[in-house]
Amino acid sequence: MKKYESYKDSGVGWIGKIPSHWSCVPFRRIAKVQCNLVRPSENLTMFQISPDSIEKNSGKIIKTRTVEEAKVDSDNHRFYKGQILYSKIRPLLNKVTIAPYDGLCSADMYPISTIENTKYVMYYMLSEAFLSSVKNIVADRVKMPKINQDELKNTDFVIPPFSEQQVIVDYLKDKTLKIEQYVSARERERELLDSLKQSEIANVVTKGLNPNVRMKDSGIPWIGMIPEHWEVKRLRHFIKFVSVKGHGEKPLLSVTREQGVIERNVESKEENHNFIPDDLSGYKLVRKGQFVINKMKSWQGSYGVSDYEGIVSPAYYVCDLTFPCKKFFSMAIRSKAYIPFFTQYSKGIRVDQWDLSPIGLKSIPFIVPPIEEQQAIVDYIEAKLSKIDCCMADLQAEIDYLKEFKQRLISDVVTGQICVAKPQEGEQQ
Template sequence: MIKKYKTYKDSGVEWIGKIPIDWTLVKLKFLMEIKSGKSISTELLSDEYDIPVLGGNGILGKTNNYNSESKDIIIGRVGAHCGNIHLLNGKKWVTDNALLVKSKINEEFLTYWLKSLKLNRLANTNAQPLLTGSLIKNQFITIPTDSQVFTQIANYLDYKTNLIDSIIAQKEELIEKLKEQRQAIINEAVTKGLNPNVPLRAYGIEWLGDIPEHWKVVKFRYKFETSKGLTITKANLVDEGIPVVNYGEIHSKFGFEVNPEIHNLKCVIEDYIESNESSLLSKGDFVFADTSEDIEGSGNFTHLNSDIPTFAGYHTIIARLIDNSDYRYFAYFFDSTTYRTQIQNLVKGVKVYSITNKILKDTILFYPPVDEQKNISEYIDFKVNKIFSSIEKLEKSIKKLKEYRQSIISEAVTGKIDVRDWKPKTA
């Protein structure tokens, strides 16, 4: 059982609180050296090399050169990976998207302390978050006077966090399997229907395979009309007005469907209605992101599943059904591997992949009569809602485990618990 230290004193830092009587409050600049990594050209990267290249999100590739060969702490300094922390020993190249830390004390202990600080909160609030070495160096931490305690705390946290990480990994693996199950249900239903005994036939398209013989096959252009989203920037977004969904949110938050009744959307002022009516969505309208940073994101879309009028924002293509087909069926069809593979085979790009009106209009759709469309979409809704419920429970469990992990780290590195006599359990 983990105990507390016998005597504590006030650390002088409000969020740290009380610390063991023989611990010391010290600024990080006295415990480490910190500098920015260096950029590396793509010509110096190759899978044939052995030395890892690290940025803010871990290993980016391999090279045959290095700018450090000691045990170093690497901290992400730019963008979404701000505050990410990795500890790596041996030869490595650390890019300018990361900070390189050389510790003067036990590296594992300092790594855990840095994780407890949640360094991303120190980044500036510009469009591209940035973390600087000077901000980190001036943070206070507390350390024990006995250097052996550094190792004991690090060993304790290694053991505990590895156990927690193992459980998290198992739950994340289960989530991925559930997502694969969802995808399989969608793919089967929108390409074969619900009746396994229905006659099938080939439509002369190699990748299409056999589909029910009574289904129709048409190009996108004959089923949907298209228009563009608003020509705005982030500066035009406000907290109240007409909800608007932008391409970034399609990629990161509201893929597949969006509902302003439950989703937190930014808005534009009502004046946009008069001059931009074609960009205003009705229930069942689709919005495709017109650019993606990777090929896998090509074809990402959402559809409005609400009666609340909502604008499509910047970098989007709107698609509206021109008949009374079931929009929910086509939402699942667009989310199928069969359809997304079409998009991915048509887009071109290197760092940015663009989806054009022409690309969408040239894709091939296949579908049953309206009544059967509705039966298929209701069947998929029923199946995937059960899957989403399971995923939601797992995600909540993972969140709690991560919070528990963070609390254990914080308690150990601030001396709230005494692990000096702790030993791992043996089998």
């Protein structure tokens, strides 16, 4: 890659040398946080953007809500089209974007105006150089790290002459778009493989492995026919609610839609963790082989059989599981054939307030093959579908590499390690 002719020390260890005609200045020299509060009584029809609206490390807005949906309060701030919006909570997720319209943002966002090229400043905020500055600030903050205005104002920024900034923006826009298109194609491939795998799992746990077996109506519209010799029972036959507390020293577990029960990474400041109290004695003990359900998100698939011993939120259900082949139960219950049951038995005024009652959980039907067929289905899924898992893992590794390469490219360009802009006549090089 082409380099600039001469460099100087930036004065910041993690930035290193920068082109000799560039500057390294604190954020307050080039930008200003503008938190304009809004009154709840105002008649507003704008959209609201929150940290959840922005994809991490990409600068993209992935969802918005109307002001009515967001229930605007006095802590919300106005922002204006063209301003930078930056999430002050969990800053290592690097959620930053440029406002595409006027609107409101939650109190967890900073609306920012700059005297420099706005798109260049956003690219810099997406770079490893900026992220390293933020890491240095929040390094010792374990729970829900935040960056305040004074800390942000003192963050180091590398600034090229204004005449070069647009050239850098155009270069990065072109290169990152190509990377993003390639990533999107790989993500679609991975999603298709995952869909194929999930469809096959749902099929074999409800239809079996023998295509010639005699069938009967299950009585469940979305499942249809099942092998004639299989039974349909309710979960109450296999689960018993338990609540053992007082084991706050055990590792924390999470229940996720994608992976079921997993060990919780409490050290990672980049993950979107809920608040963790200092006293965990009220959390519920989970033993290996128990069935754990996030009752507020079970309709999304947030439940599973635990492979770990640990503790979970007291709001979760923990159940002893008496089922001949727990692997079959785990594969079946987490398949897309069963998620509609959890949706059907969850109740609430709004989707984000749906709750699964103990009676609702016990009422969910479960299709039970003979024990020998349960094991045969487990063996089939583990052996035959492992090839799909390998392909998905290869695709994910490629996706992760491309995302890292994109961030590294941005960082190298905005700190001058790669020369993409020729200095204008009269500027020092």
